[in-house]
Amino acid sequence: MPMQAYVVGGAVRDALLGLPVQDHDWVVVGATPEQMVAKGFRPVGKDFPVFLHPDTHEEYALARTERKTAPGYHGFVFHTSPDVKLEDDLIRRDLTINAMARAEDGSIVDPYGGQQDLQDRVFRHVSDAFAEDPVRILRLARFAARLPDFRVADTTLALMRKMVDEGEVDALVPERVWQEFSRGLMEQKPSRMIEVLRDCGALARILPELDALWGVPQPPLHHPEVDTGVHMMLVIDYAAERGYDLAVRFAALMHDLGKGVTPAEHWPKHHGHEGMGPRLIQELSKRLRVPAECRDLAVMTAREHGNVSRAMELRPNTIVTLFERCDGFRKPERFAQMLLASECDARGRGHETHEMRTRDYPQGPYLLKALAAARAVNAGEIAACYTENREKIPEAVHAARVAAVKAALGDVRD
Numbered sequence: 001m002p003m004q005a006y007v008v009g010g011a012v013r014d015a016l017l018g019l020p021v022q023d024h025d026w027v028v029v030g031a032t033p034e035q036m037v038a039k040g041f042r043p044v045g046k047d048f049p050v051f052l053h054p055d056t057h058e059e060y061a062l063a064r065t066e067r068k069t070a071p072g073y074h075g076f077v078f079h080t081s082p083d084v085k086l087e088d089d090l091i092r093r094d095l096t097i098n099a100m101a102r103a104e105d106g107s108i109v110d111p112y113g114g115q116q117d118l119q120d121r122v123f124r125h126v127s128d129a130f131a132e133d134p135v136r137i138l139r140l141a142r143f144a145a146r147l148p149d150f151r152v153a154d155t156t157l158a159l160m161r162k163m164v165d166e167g168e169v170d171a172l173v174p175e176r177v178w179q180e181f182s183r184g185l186m187e188q189k190p191s192r193m194i195e196v197l198r199d200c201g202a203l204a205r206i207l208p209e210l211d212a213l214w215g216v217p218q219p220p221l222h223h224p225e226v227d228t229g230v231h232m233m234l235v236i237d238y239a240a241e242r243g244y245d246l247a248v249r250f251a252a253l254m255h256d257l258g259k260g261v262t263p264a265e266h267w268p269k270h271h272g273h274e275g276m277g278p279r280l281i282q283e284l285s286k287r288l289r290v291p292a293e294c295r296d297l298a299v300m301t302a303r304e305h306g307n308v309s310r311a312m313e314l315r316p317n318t319i320v321t322l323f324e325r326c327d328g329f330r331k332p333e334r335f336a337q338m339l340l341a342s343e344c345d346a347r348g349r350g351h352e353t354h355e356m357r358t359r360d361y362p363q364g365p366y367l368l369k370a371l372a373a374a375r376a377v378n379a380g381e382i383a384a385c386y387t388e389n390r391e392k393i394p395e396a397v398h399a400a401r402v403a404a405v406k407a408a409l410g411d412v413r414d
Helices: 010-017 031-039 086-090 113-118 128-132 135-146 152-164 176-186 190-202 203-205 227-243 247-252 275-287 292-309 316-325 332-347 351-358 365-377 378-383 390-413
Strands: 006-008 025-029 049-051 061-062 066-070 075-079
Touching: 006 010, 006 086, 010 113, 025 086, 031 049, 031 061, 031 351, 066 086, 086 332, 135 152, 135 176, 135 190, 135 203, 152 190, 152 203, 176 190, 176 247, 190 203, 190 227, 227 247, 227 332, 247 275, 247 292, 247 332, 275 292, 292 316, 292 332, 292 365, 316 365, 316 390, 332 365, 351 390, 365 390
Parallel strands: 025 061
Antiparallel strands: 006 025, 049 061, 066 075
Protein backbone atom coordinates (compact mmCIF):
# COMPACT_ATOMS: atom_id res chain seq x y z
CA MET A 1 0.00 0.00 0.00
CA PRO A 2 1.62 3.30 -1.06
CA MET A 3 2.03 5.99 1.56
CA GLN A 4 -0.70 8.64 1.39
CA ALA A 5 -1.82 11.46 3.70
CA TYR A 6 -5.40 12.66 4.23
CA VAL A 7 -6.90 15.63 6.06
CA VAL A 8 -9.49 14.21 8.46
CA GLY A 9 -12.14 15.18 11.00
CA GLY A 10 -13.11 18.71 11.87
CA ALA A 11 -11.21 20.42 9.07
CA VAL A 12 -13.17 18.47 6.45
CA ARG A 13 -16.48 18.96 8.29
CA ASP A 14 -16.05 22.71 8.74
CA ALA A 15 -14.90 23.27 5.18
CA LEU A 16 -18.02 21.51 3.88
CA LEU A 17 -20.17 23.64 6.20
CA GLY A 18 -18.47 26.82 5.00
CA LEU A 19 -17.05 27.52 8.46
CA PRO A 20 -13.53 28.76 9.22
CA VAL A 21 -11.01 25.94 9.50
CA GLN A 22 -8.66 26.45 12.43
CA ASP A 23 -6.44 23.37 12.42
CA HIS A 24 -5.69 20.46 10.12
CA ASP A 25 -5.31 16.91 11.41
CA TRP A 26 -3.82 14.35 9.07
CA VAL A 27 -3.95 10.56 8.86
CA VAL A 28 -1.17 8.73 7.03
CA VAL A 29 -1.90 5.37 5.39
CA GLY A 30 0.76 2.90 4.31
CA ALA A 31 3.66 4.18 6.42
CA THR A 32 5.77 3.05 9.34
CA PRO A 33 7.16 5.23 12.14
CA GLU A 34 10.62 4.76 10.71
CA GLN A 35 9.52 6.06 7.32
CA MET A 36 7.94 9.14 8.93
CA VAL A 37 11.12 9.95 10.82
CA ALA A 38 13.16 9.45 7.66
CA LYS A 39 11.03 12.11 5.96
CA GLY A 40 11.80 14.60 8.74
CA PHE A 41 8.67 14.21 10.85
CA ARG A 42 9.15 14.56 14.61
CA PRO A 43 7.46 11.91 16.79
CA VAL A 44 5.31 13.32 19.64
CA GLY A 45 2.63 10.67 20.29
CA LYS A 46 2.57 8.82 23.61
CA ASP A 47 -0.17 6.21 23.11
CA PHE A 48 0.12 5.82 19.33
CA PRO A 49 2.38 7.21 16.58
CA VAL A 50 1.75 10.91 16.01
CA PHE A 51 4.25 13.18 14.25
CA LEU A 52 4.71 16.88 13.60
CA HIS A 53 5.32 17.98 10.02
CA PRO A 54 8.84 19.42 9.66
CA ASP A 55 7.55 22.64 8.06
CA THR A 56 3.90 23.22 9.01
CA HIS A 57 4.11 21.51 12.43
CA GLU A 58 0.63 20.07 11.87
CA GLU A 59 -0.11 16.69 13.41
CA TYR A 60 0.13 13.56 11.27
CA ALA A 61 -1.08 10.31 12.87
CA LEU A 62 -0.57 6.85 11.42
CA ALA A 63 -3.84 5.13 10.53
CA ARG A 64 -4.86 2.96 13.46
CA THR A 65 -7.50 0.69 14.92
CA GLU A 66 -8.40 0.43 18.58
CA ARG A 67 -9.85 -2.12 20.97
CA LYS A 68 -11.61 -1.50 24.29
CA THR A 69 -9.92 -3.31 27.17
CA ALA A 70 -11.14 -1.53 30.36
CA PRO A 71 -13.91 0.83 31.56
CA GLY A 72 -13.71 4.57 30.98
CA TYR A 73 -11.93 6.38 28.20
CA HIS A 74 -8.36 5.33 29.00
CA GLY A 75 -8.96 1.62 28.51
CA PHE A 76 -7.96 1.22 24.86
CA VAL A 77 -5.28 -0.70 22.99
CA PHE A 78 -4.22 0.82 19.67
CA HIS A 79 -2.83 -0.95 16.64
CA THR A 80 -0.96 0.70 13.78
CA SER A 81 0.66 -0.85 10.73
CA PRO A 82 1.08 0.03 7.04
CA ASP A 83 -1.81 -2.28 6.12
CA VAL A 84 -4.44 -0.43 8.21
CA LYS A 85 -6.87 1.10 5.72
CA LEU A 86 -8.26 4.63 5.88
CA GLU A 87 -11.77 3.23 6.35
CA ASP A 88 -10.54 1.23 9.36
CA ASP A 89 -9.25 4.41 10.93
CA LEU A 90 -12.38 6.46 10.18
CA ILE A 91 -14.81 3.89 11.60
CA ARG A 92 -13.36 4.36 15.09
CA ARG A 93 -14.36 8.05 15.09
CA ASP A 94 -17.37 9.38 16.97
CA LEU A 95 -19.77 10.93 14.43
CA THR A 96 -20.27 10.46 10.72
CA ILE A 97 -19.70 14.17 10.14
CA ASN A 98 -16.25 13.72 11.73
CA ALA A 99 -15.45 10.51 9.84
CA MET A 100 -14.63 12.02 6.47
CA ALA A 101 -11.25 12.57 4.86
CA ARG A 102 -9.90 14.75 2.06
CA ALA A 103 -7.20 13.37 -0.17
CA GLU A 104 -4.32 15.45 -1.44
CA ASP A 105 -6.14 15.83 -4.79
CA GLY A 106 -9.14 17.38 -2.99
CA SER A 107 -11.49 14.41 -3.30
CA ILE A 108 -13.64 13.51 -0.28
CA VAL A 109 -13.55 10.03 1.21
CA ASP A 110 -16.88 9.49 2.97
CA PRO A 111 -17.54 5.81 3.67
CA TYR A 112 -20.13 6.36 6.45
CA GLY A 113 -22.50 9.01 5.09
CA GLY A 114 -21.10 12.12 6.73
CA GLN A 115 -21.98 14.44 3.85
CA GLN A 116 -25.61 13.32 3.89
CA ASP A 117 -25.81 13.86 7.66
CA LEU A 118 -24.31 17.33 7.22
CA GLN A 119 -27.03 18.07 4.69
CA ASP A 120 -29.73 16.65 6.97
CA ARG A 121 -28.29 18.40 10.06
CA VAL A 122 -27.97 15.17 12.04
CA PHE A 123 -25.47 13.96 14.64
CA ARG A 124 -25.15 10.20 14.08
CA HIS A 125 -22.60 7.79 15.54
CA VAL A 126 -20.40 5.92 13.09
CA SER A 127 -20.51 2.55 14.82
CA ASP A 128 -21.26 0.93 18.16
CA ALA A 129 -17.66 1.73 19.12
CA PHE A 130 -19.12 5.13 20.10
CA ALA A 131 -20.32 3.47 23.30
CA GLU A 132 -16.78 2.57 24.34
CA ASP A 133 -15.75 6.16 25.10
CA PRO A 134 -17.99 8.25 27.42
CA VAL A 135 -16.17 11.46 26.43
CA ARG A 136 -18.05 11.18 23.15
CA ILE A 137 -21.29 12.08 24.92
CA LEU A 138 -19.71 15.33 26.08
CA ARG A 139 -18.22 16.00 22.66
CA LEU A 140 -21.53 15.47 20.89
CA ALA A 141 -23.25 17.80 23.36
CA ARG A 142 -20.56 20.40 22.72
CA PHE A 143 -21.04 20.04 18.97
CA ALA A 144 -24.76 20.67 19.53
CA ALA A 145 -23.88 24.01 21.15
CA ARG A 146 -21.66 24.86 18.18
CA LEU A 147 -24.14 23.66 15.52
CA PRO A 148 -27.47 24.33 17.23
CA ASP A 149 -29.62 23.51 14.22
CA PHE A 150 -28.40 19.88 14.25
CA ARG A 151 -30.44 17.18 15.98
CA VAL A 152 -29.26 13.92 17.53
CA ALA A 153 -30.29 10.81 15.60
CA ASP A 154 -32.75 8.64 17.54
CA THR A 155 -30.43 5.64 17.43
CA THR A 156 -27.52 7.72 18.71
CA LEU A 157 -29.59 9.18 21.56
CA ALA A 158 -30.71 5.68 22.54
CA LEU A 159 -27.09 4.54 22.59
CA MET A 160 -26.10 7.52 24.76
CA ARG A 161 -28.88 6.72 27.23
CA LYS A 162 -27.68 3.14 27.39
CA MET A 163 -24.15 4.33 28.12
CA VAL A 164 -25.43 6.50 30.98
CA ASP A 165 -27.53 3.66 32.38
CA GLU A 166 -24.52 1.34 32.32
CA GLY A 167 -22.40 3.83 34.28
CA GLU A 168 -19.93 4.77 31.55
CA VAL A 169 -20.35 8.48 32.31
CA ASP A 170 -19.44 7.84 35.96
CA ALA A 171 -15.94 6.82 34.80
CA LEU A 172 -15.16 10.31 33.45
CA VAL A 173 -12.46 12.19 35.31
CA PRO A 174 -13.46 15.68 36.55
CA GLU A 175 -10.86 17.55 34.51
CA ARG A 176 -12.20 16.09 31.26
CA VAL A 177 -15.80 16.88 32.17
CA TRP A 178 -14.89 20.49 32.89
CA GLN A 179 -12.76 20.74 29.75
CA GLU A 180 -15.61 19.71 27.45
CA PHE A 181 -18.35 21.49 29.41
CA SER A 182 -16.46 24.79 29.55
CA ARG A 183 -15.72 24.60 25.83
CA GLY A 184 -19.42 24.07 25.21
CA LEU A 185 -20.27 27.13 27.30
CA MET A 186 -18.14 29.18 24.92
CA GLU A 187 -20.00 27.99 21.82
CA GLN A 188 -22.82 29.71 19.92
CA LYS A 189 -25.79 28.29 21.87
CA PRO A 190 -24.74 26.62 25.14
CA SER A 191 -28.31 25.65 26.00
CA ARG A 192 -28.22 23.03 23.25
CA MET A 193 -25.32 21.29 24.97
CA ILE A 194 -27.26 21.19 28.22
CA GLU A 195 -30.43 19.97 26.46
CA VAL A 196 -28.53 17.07 24.90
CA LEU A 197 -26.96 16.14 28.23
CA ARG A 198 -30.39 16.21 29.85
CA ASP A 199 -32.01 14.18 27.07
CA CYS A 200 -29.59 11.31 27.53
CA GLY A 201 -29.49 11.49 31.34
CA ALA A 202 -25.85 12.56 31.57
CA LEU A 203 -26.56 15.96 33.15
CA ALA A 204 -28.03 14.29 36.24
CA ARG A 205 -24.76 12.36 36.64
CA ILE A 206 -22.21 15.12 36.06
CA LEU A 207 -24.15 18.23 37.19
CA PRO A 208 -27.04 17.02 39.37
CA GLU A 209 -27.32 20.46 41.01
CA LEU A 210 -28.16 22.02 37.64
CA ASP A 211 -30.37 19.14 36.51
CA ALA A 212 -32.47 19.58 39.66
CA LEU A 213 -33.75 22.97 38.45
CA TRP A 214 -36.09 21.56 35.81
CA GLY A 215 -39.60 21.27 37.17
CA VAL A 216 -38.95 23.91 39.86
CA PRO A 217 -41.51 26.74 39.37
CA GLN A 218 -40.93 30.47 39.81
CA PRO A 219 -43.46 33.32 40.20
CA PRO A 220 -44.92 34.01 36.72
CA LEU A 221 -45.03 37.76 37.42
CA HIS A 222 -41.23 37.95 37.41
CA HIS A 223 -40.52 34.80 35.40
CA PRO A 224 -42.97 34.30 32.51
CA GLU A 225 -41.02 31.15 31.59
CA VAL A 226 -41.92 29.78 35.10
CA ASP A 227 -39.59 26.76 35.03
CA THR A 228 -36.21 27.49 36.64
CA GLY A 229 -34.35 25.20 34.24
CA VAL A 230 -35.82 27.02 31.26
CA HIS A 231 -34.76 30.30 32.85
CA MET A 232 -31.18 29.08 33.10
CA MET A 233 -31.15 28.20 29.41
CA LEU A 234 -32.37 31.67 28.45
CA VAL A 235 -29.75 33.21 30.73
CA ILE A 236 -26.78 31.24 29.39
CA ASP A 237 -27.76 31.84 25.78
CA TYR A 238 -28.00 35.58 26.42
CA ALA A 239 -24.50 35.50 27.92
CA ALA A 240 -23.29 33.72 24.77
CA GLU A 241 -25.01 36.22 22.48
CA ARG A 242 -23.20 39.02 24.28
CA GLY A 243 -19.86 37.27 23.83
CA TYR A 244 -19.05 37.25 27.54
CA ASP A 245 -16.03 35.35 28.83
CA LEU A 246 -16.13 31.93 30.46
CA ALA A 247 -16.27 33.16 34.06
CA VAL A 248 -19.31 35.34 33.36
CA ARG A 249 -21.07 32.55 31.46
CA PHE A 250 -20.44 30.03 34.23
CA ALA A 251 -21.65 32.51 36.86
CA ALA A 252 -24.77 33.24 34.84
CA LEU A 253 -25.54 29.53 34.56
CA MET A 254 -25.00 28.91 38.28
CA HIS A 255 -26.73 31.98 39.72
CA ASP A 256 -30.03 30.30 40.70
CA LEU A 257 -28.67 26.93 41.81
CA GLY A 258 -30.12 27.52 45.28
CA LYS A 259 -33.68 27.31 43.92
CA GLY A 260 -33.20 23.57 43.52
CA VAL A 261 -33.00 23.09 47.31
CA THR A 262 -35.58 25.57 48.63
CA PRO A 263 -38.58 23.95 50.43
CA ALA A 264 -41.10 22.74 47.86
CA GLU A 265 -44.01 23.78 50.08
CA HIS A 266 -42.98 27.43 49.55
CA TRP A 267 -42.81 27.24 45.76
CA PRO A 268 -43.02 29.20 43.50
CA LYS A 269 -41.29 31.50 45.98
CA HIS A 270 -37.64 30.86 46.83
CA HIS A 271 -36.83 32.95 49.86
CA GLY A 272 -33.20 32.57 50.86
CA HIS A 273 -32.05 30.85 47.68
CA GLU A 274 -29.22 33.38 47.35
CA GLY A 275 -27.79 32.02 50.57
CA MET A 276 -28.14 28.38 49.51
CA GLY A 277 -26.52 28.63 46.09
CA PRO A 278 -22.92 29.39 47.14
CA ARG A 279 -22.51 26.09 49.03
CA LEU A 280 -23.76 24.11 46.02
CA ILE A 281 -21.41 25.99 43.70
CA GLN A 282 -18.48 25.38 46.02
CA GLU A 283 -19.21 21.65 46.11
CA LEU A 284 -19.75 21.43 42.35
CA SER A 285 -16.57 23.39 41.65
CA LYS A 286 -14.51 21.19 43.95
CA ARG A 287 -15.86 18.05 42.31
CA LEU A 288 -15.19 19.22 38.74
CA ARG A 289 -11.96 21.13 39.50
CA VAL A 290 -13.49 24.39 38.25
CA PRO A 291 -10.88 27.18 38.07
CA ALA A 292 -10.92 29.56 41.01
CA GLU A 293 -11.82 32.64 38.94
CA CYS A 294 -14.94 30.90 37.61
CA ARG A 295 -15.88 29.49 41.01
CA ASP A 296 -15.44 32.75 42.91
CA LEU A 297 -17.42 34.83 40.43
CA ALA A 298 -20.22 32.25 40.41
CA VAL A 299 -20.40 32.19 44.20
CA MET A 300 -20.53 35.99 44.36
CA THR A 301 -23.21 36.19 41.66
CA ALA A 302 -25.39 33.55 43.33
CA ARG A 303 -25.12 35.39 46.65
CA GLU A 304 -25.59 38.95 45.39
CA HIS A 305 -27.73 38.91 42.23
CA GLY A 306 -30.84 39.72 44.26
CA ASN A 307 -29.13 42.76 45.78
CA VAL A 308 -27.98 43.86 42.34
CA SER A 309 -31.53 43.66 41.00
CA ARG A 310 -32.65 45.89 43.91
CA ALA A 311 -29.73 48.30 43.53
CA MET A 312 -31.92 51.35 42.99
CA GLU A 313 -33.60 50.73 46.35
CA LEU A 314 -30.43 50.23 48.40
CA ARG A 315 -29.19 52.91 50.77
CA PRO A 316 -25.62 54.22 50.26
CA ASN A 317 -24.47 52.45 53.42
CA THR A 318 -25.83 49.14 52.10
CA ILE A 319 -24.16 49.72 48.75
CA VAL A 320 -20.75 50.33 50.33
CA THR A 321 -21.22 47.21 52.46
CA LEU A 322 -21.97 45.31 49.22
CA PHE A 323 -18.70 46.56 47.74
CA GLU A 324 -16.81 45.49 50.86
CA ARG A 325 -18.40 42.06 50.88
CA CYS A 326 -17.49 41.56 47.22
CA ASP A 327 -13.93 42.90 47.63
CA GLY A 328 -14.90 45.47 45.03
CA PHE A 329 -12.28 48.01 46.09
CA ARG A 330 -9.42 45.62 45.36
CA LYS A 331 -11.09 43.75 42.49
CA PRO A 332 -13.36 46.18 40.62
CA GLU A 333 -13.08 44.20 37.38
CA ARG A 334 -14.54 41.11 39.04
CA PHE A 335 -17.35 43.19 40.52
CA ALA A 336 -18.13 44.46 37.01
CA GLN A 337 -18.22 40.86 35.78
CA MET A 338 -20.73 40.04 38.51
CA LEU A 339 -22.93 42.86 37.25
CA LEU A 340 -22.80 41.39 33.73
CA ALA A 341 -23.82 37.94 35.01
CA SER A 342 -26.64 39.53 37.02
CA GLU A 343 -27.82 41.38 33.93
CA CYS A 344 -27.98 38.04 32.11
CA ASP A 345 -30.36 36.90 34.86
CA ALA A 346 -32.59 39.91 34.21
CA ARG A 347 -32.52 39.45 30.43
CA GLY A 348 -33.13 35.69 30.39
CA ARG A 349 -36.78 35.72 31.33
CA GLY A 350 -39.90 34.71 29.45
CA HIS A 351 -40.39 34.13 25.78
CA GLU A 352 -40.90 37.79 24.87
CA THR A 353 -37.18 37.88 24.30
CA HIS A 354 -36.97 41.13 22.35
CA GLU A 355 -38.68 43.18 25.08
CA MET A 356 -36.76 41.49 27.87
CA ARG A 357 -33.40 41.91 26.16
CA THR A 358 -33.67 45.49 24.99
CA ARG A 359 -35.28 47.33 27.90
CA ASP A 360 -33.08 49.44 30.16
CA TYR A 361 -30.98 47.77 32.85
CA PRO A 362 -29.84 50.73 34.98
CA GLN A 363 -28.52 48.68 37.90
CA GLY A 364 -25.13 48.05 36.31
CA PRO A 365 -24.18 51.65 35.49
CA TYR A 366 -25.72 52.79 38.80
CA LEU A 367 -23.51 50.50 40.90
CA LEU A 368 -20.42 51.15 38.79
CA LYS A 369 -20.84 54.89 39.31
CA ALA A 370 -21.18 54.30 43.04
CA LEU A 371 -18.10 52.06 43.08
CA ALA A 372 -16.01 54.64 41.22
CA ALA A 373 -17.02 57.29 43.76
CA ALA A 374 -16.22 55.06 46.71
CA ARG A 375 -12.86 54.01 45.27
CA ALA A 376 -11.94 57.67 44.79
CA VAL A 377 -11.89 58.14 48.56
CA ASN A 378 -8.28 58.44 49.75
CA ALA A 379 -8.14 55.87 52.55
CA GLY A 380 -4.49 56.73 53.26
CA GLU A 381 -5.29 60.36 54.06
CA ILE A 382 -8.09 59.29 56.38
CA ALA A 383 -5.84 56.78 58.13
CA ALA A 384 -3.24 59.52 58.73
CA CYS A 385 -5.77 61.37 60.82
CA TYR A 386 -6.13 58.46 63.24
CA THR A 387 -2.57 57.69 64.26
CA GLU A 388 -3.64 57.59 67.92
CA ASN A 389 -6.88 55.65 67.33
CA ARG A 390 -6.09 53.22 64.55
CA GLU A 391 -9.03 51.00 65.48
CA LYS A 392 -11.32 53.76 64.18
CA ILE A 393 -9.78 53.78 60.71
CA PRO A 394 -12.10 51.17 59.06
CA GLU A 395 -15.20 52.93 60.38
CA ALA A 396 -13.94 56.32 59.20
CA VAL A 397 -13.04 55.03 55.73
CA HIS A 398 -16.43 53.32 55.45
CA ALA A 399 -18.21 56.54 56.45
CA ALA A 400 -16.26 58.58 53.87
CA ARG A 401 -17.14 56.08 51.15
CA VAL A 402 -20.81 56.19 52.13
CA ALA A 403 -20.73 59.98 51.87
CA ALA A 404 -19.05 59.78 48.45
CA VAL A 405 -21.62 57.30 47.18
CA LYS A 406 -24.48 59.41 48.52
CA ALA A 407 -23.14 62.46 46.71
CA ALA A 408 -22.56 60.59 43.46
CA LEU A 409 -25.94 58.90 43.38
CA GLY A 410 -27.69 62.09 44.39
CA ASP A 411 -26.87 63.38 40.91
CA VAL A 412 -28.51 60.34 39.35
CA ARG A 413 -31.63 60.59 41.47
CA ASP A 414 -32.05 64.30 40.85
